[in-house]
Amino acid sequence: SQQGEEDPQALSIQEGENATMNCSYKTSINNLQWYRQNSGRGLVHLILIRSNEREKHSGRLRVTLDTSKKSSSLLITASRAADTASYFCATDGFQKLVFGTGTRLLVSP
């Protein structure tokens, strides 16, 4: 399978704490994207980082990309209960998006 892997599979934190999720992939990529999915709902696009970028910020989100290690991380700072969701990385190798296994984040008030 070409599917990427994410860890941890599940993460439980308190409001205000930071959450870090990691993604590893197997093939060369054009870009890597992170998505959020609330239970039973569609995907929300969070951020896209290109293969020639190493770090990107968007609000409380910080994404890093290490193409030599074929890995990426998503950091959510000052988490809120509303951040509770599943988070997926997806690698774009020009042809199609391949999703990682996902991290289920639970933020408790």
Add this chain to the structure above:
Amino acid sequence: GAVVSQHPSWVICKSGTSVKIECRSLDFQATTMFWYRQFPKQSLMLMATSNEGSKATYEQGVEKDKFLINHASLTLSTLTVTSAHPEDSSFYICSARAGVIYEQFFGPGTRLTVL
């Protein structure tokens, strides 16, 4: 961002019947559309890629005769689950993009339950 719609948002059907799910790009022309399947608490698995006017390319392990995909226009793709069985119950999500260099936009998903 661009909008992709899916219809219906949920459907319940009896085993053995066929179900059609529509995916529409509302404000752009989608040269390529993708169909994904997601089981509970799992990730999205790509089923097939369809380019307007040509046959869909199916991922390994996806039955072409079971999941019929038609991309007849630049704004519409359909997925038909033929002779549906309970194991076909899943969340089906489509996405669309205007070209290879463009971002994919995802539909809200269709929940299929086969009794």
